[in-house]
Amino acid sequence: MNQKFPKGEIKSIQGRSITIRGDDIDTDRIIPARFLKCVSFSALGEQVFADDRKELKGNHPFDVDNNKGANILIVNENFGCGSSREHAPQSLMRWGIRLIIGESFAEIFFGNCLALGIPCLTASKEEIVKLQNLVEKNNNQIWDFNLKNLSISNQKETVKLVLDEGAYNMFFSGKWDATSQLLDEEEKINKTFNNLPYLNNFK
Amino acid sequence: MSSRTLYDKVWNFHQVKDLPGGSTQLFIGLHLIHEVTSPQAFSALNEKKLGVKFPNLTVATVDHIVPTSNQQRPFSDPLAEEMLATLEKNCKTHGIKFHGIGSNSQGVVHVMAPELGLTQPGMTVACGDSHTSTHGAFGAIAFGIGTSQVRDVLASQSLAMNKLKVRRIWVEGELQKGVYAKDLILHIIRHLGVKGGVGFAYEFAGPAIEKLSMEGRMTICNMAIEGGARCGYINPDETTFKYIKGKEHAPKGQEWDKAISWWKSLASDSTATFDDEIQLDGSSIEPTVTWGITPGQGISIKETIPNPELLPKNEQQIAKDACKYMNLKPDEPIEGQSIDVCFIGSCTNGRLSDLQEASKIVKGNTVAAGIRAFVVPGSQKVAKEAKEKGLDKIFLKAGFEWREPGCSMCLAMNPDKLEGRQISASSSNRNFKGRQGSANGRTLLMSPAMVAAAAINGKVTDVRKFL
Numbered sequence: 041m042n043q044k045f046p047k048g049e050i051k052s053i054q055g056r057s058i059t060i061r062g063d064d065i066d067t068d069r070i071i072p073a074r075f076l077k078c079v080s081f082s083a084l085g086e087q088v089f090a091d092d093r094k095e096l097k098g099n100h101p102f103d104v105d106n107n108k109g110a111n112i113l114i115v116n117e118n119f120g121c122g123s124s125r126e127h128a129p130q131s132l133m134r135w136g137i138r139l140i141i142g143e144s145f146a147e148i149f150f151g152n153c154l155a156l157g158i159p160c161l162t163a164s165k166e167e168i169v170k171l172q173n174l175v176e177k178n179n180n181q182i183w184d185f186n187l188k189n190l191s192i193s194n195q196k197e198t199v200k201l202v203l204d205e206g207a208y209n210m211f212f213s214g215k216w217d218a219t220s221q222l223l224d225e226e227e228k229i230n231k232t233f234n235n236l237p238y239l240n241n242f243k
Numbered sequence: 244m245s246s247r248t249l250y251d252k253v254w255n256f257h258q259v260k261d262l263p264g265g266s267t268q269l270f271i272g273l274h275l276i277h278e279v280t281s282p283q284a285f286s287a288l289n290e291k292k293l294g295v296k297f298p299n300l301t302v303a304t305v306d307h308i309v310p311t312s313n314q315q316r317p318f319s320d321p322l323a324e325e326m327l328a329t330l331e332k333n334c335k336t337h338g339i340k341f342h343g344i345g346s347n348s349q350g351v352v353h354v355m356a357p358e359l360g361l362t363q364p365g366m367t368v369a370c371g372d373s374h375t376s377t378h379g380a381f382g383a384i385a386f387g388i389g390t391s392q393v394r395d396v397l398a399s400q401s402l403a404m405n406k407l408k409v410r411r412i413w414v415e416g417e418l419q420k421g422v423y424a425k426d427l428i429l430h431i432i433r434h435l436g437v438k439g440g441v442g443f444a445y446e447f448a449g450p451a452i453e454k455l456s457m458e459g460r461m462t463i464c465n466m467a468i469e470g471g472a473r474c475g476y477i478n479p480d481e482t483t484f485k486y487i488k489g490k491e492h493a494p495k496g497q498e499w500d501k502a503i504s505w506w507k508s509l510a511s512d513s514t515a516t517f518d519d520e521i522q523l524d525g526s527s528i529e530p531t532v533t534w535g536i537t538p539g540q541g542i543s544i545k546e547t548i549p550n551p552e553l554l555p556k557n558e559q560q561i562a563k564d565a566c567k568y569m570n571l572k573p574d575e576p577i578e579g580q581s582i583d584v585c586f587i588g589s590c591t592n593g594r595l596s597d598l599q600e601a602s603k604i605v606k607g608n609t610v611a612a613g614i615r616a617f618v619v620p621g622s623q624k625v626a627k628e629a630k631e632k633g634l635d636k637i638f639l640k641a642g643f644e645w646r647e648p649g650c651s652m653c654l655a656m657n658p659d660k661l662e663g664r665q666i667s668a669s670s671s672n673r674n675f676k677g678r679q680g681s682a683n684g685r686t687l688l689m690s691p692a693m694v695a696a697a698a699i700n701g702k703v704t705d706v707r708k709f710l
Contacts, residue, residue: 068677229400229401
């Protein structure tokens with residue numbers, strides 16, 4: 041398991057890919073609720089997709105030997121819907137995932153990934169299915185993600201990707217960890233506080 | 244003449260700064276925390292050597308992991324006990340008000356905050372829980388966040404957010420007898436889909452919405468997220484003000500009048516323009532039940548399980564998966580489907596009126612043989628008021644279990660779980676695979692009154708037969 045977590049600018053990611061097929065994969069499936077009984081995220085990497093993996097008895101993409109060490113995940117529509125649990129992207133990250141490409145993402149999941157430094161990019165259904173087929177045909181091939189070009193490529197095939205400008209800038213500049221930016225504005229935060237009627241006796 | 248939505252107005256009040264990259268630093272007026280998504284946020288604060296900026300704007304309770312049969316400390320589950328103890332310690336260290344077991348104000352976070360009057364129109368409300376959208380029922384902008392964002396709110400009382408588009412969902416008419424807010428929201432999600440709301444805030448409006456009680460409105464906004472909308476809201480009106488008045492944290496005296504006039508000014512203007520608008524007829528909605536594995540897979544009690552081949556192409560695969568997982572056959576009626584477990588509770592439907600409506604069905608009847616049925620009040624206050632009205636006795640006499648407040652079998656982080664392939668009739672909000680604690684357990688979502696009817700008959704039943 042890759043325990044060197046994202047840090048700073050994220051302009052390129054290189055590695056092998058893995059696919060999870062299906063629409064509306066919810067965060068309960070990514071990490072079942074019983075694993076949320078913890079005060080630290082550290083053990084989650086082993087528990088990602090626990091119930092799906094148990095059902096497939098070693099044949100789940102996250103168990104197949106050849107997929108170990110992959111760091112790019114290709115998914116379909118509305119990935120990460122449901123619960124806001126950051127445990128879901130944490131479990132993917134601690135398994136080793138550093139980039140997710142899909143048809144679309146649930147909003148809270150997308151934001152949670154952003155806060156961890158894991159880009160989530162989209163492409164059309166046709167492009168995603170093509171990518172999934174290519175990945176599954178040969179899971180040893182190395183894929184190159186390039187943020188500036190918004191593309192992923194295996195030398196022969198290149199797929200164009202989409203990322204909104206805000207998230208793009210955050211990964212490009214390395215400012216995806218919002219805390220320090222937010223803290224910079226202490227004076228403006230206090231001013232906003234002072235202008236809110238409900239925090240100032242409705243004056 | 245202003246022509247803005249409530250969303251625009253509340254957003255503007257809370258804007259701290261435009262951040263490079265296009266997002267906005269948004270001030271959070273009310274931050275709610277619980278034991279599951281906050282411990283790592285406090286650890287991160289400690290690592291960064293940061294404090295809590297406005298401790299009095301964060302309020303804590305414990306709900307997800309609490310047992311509902313015996314709440315004596317220490318809990319018999321050491322992990323649950325550790326989570327609660329960690330939250331207690333973090334609240335104490337940082338001076339955050341904690342509504343714990345035995346405080347008389349503990350409960351599911353989205354039940355207890357409104358009943359304390361903490362949730363008010365015009366606020367921004369954030370919580371590390373996707374059902375935070377519930378608080379939008381008061382005309383607040385309320386949304387779920389992840390743990391890194393909980394850390395950010397603790398440290399800076401603000402978040403980096405992108406402004407959403409607004410879709411107005413206008414519901415004409417009036418819900419018929421036996422049809423509740425739960426049926427309406429399941430109907431909406433069925434028609435707009437589980438991802439239809441991504442990128443939108445939902446404004447629920449129109450005569451059918453205005454006629455709903457605050458508790459019904461909370462049920463609607465609670466499940467906005469199941470339709471993909473991170474936040475849902477309803478413009479504040481007399482029903483809202485009447486609910487808040489006199490609550491512990493409600494404005495008092497002269498402040499009350501000033502508050503009302505500010506709150507009134509926040510409602511979407513009659514000339515407001517929306518990014519999208521949809522109209523529905525509330526009068527034609529029937530009791531609705533989910534048959535599948537997403538909250539969008541709902542049908543009226545009179546319909547049959549859809550044939551996946553006849554659905555739009557993009558819904559076919561998930562419908563096939565659902566039929567297989569649920570062991571339901573296309574074209575079979577949902578009415579009469581046998582069930583094993585009945586659960587009344589959760590942040591969607593664990594409030595007093597939910598228990599009252601269910602008790603009307605239960606009164607004088609008996610839970611069918613072989614059915615395990617239980618009621619989990621949403622909060623200590625709900626439990627107390629229900630007992631004062633004798634509801635606990637009605638349920639107990641019929642063969643229901645009456646439990647202590649908590650999230651319970653909505654997500655099964657405590658000992659309340661389905662076993663094996665059991666199928667539940669549940670008043671909660673999610674029917675995802677494995678959601679209720681058994682990896683292959685099955686869930687049928689419906690209103691609390693429908694759950695009560697199912698408990699009595701031992702199978703999915705049209706509640707209107709009891710009315």
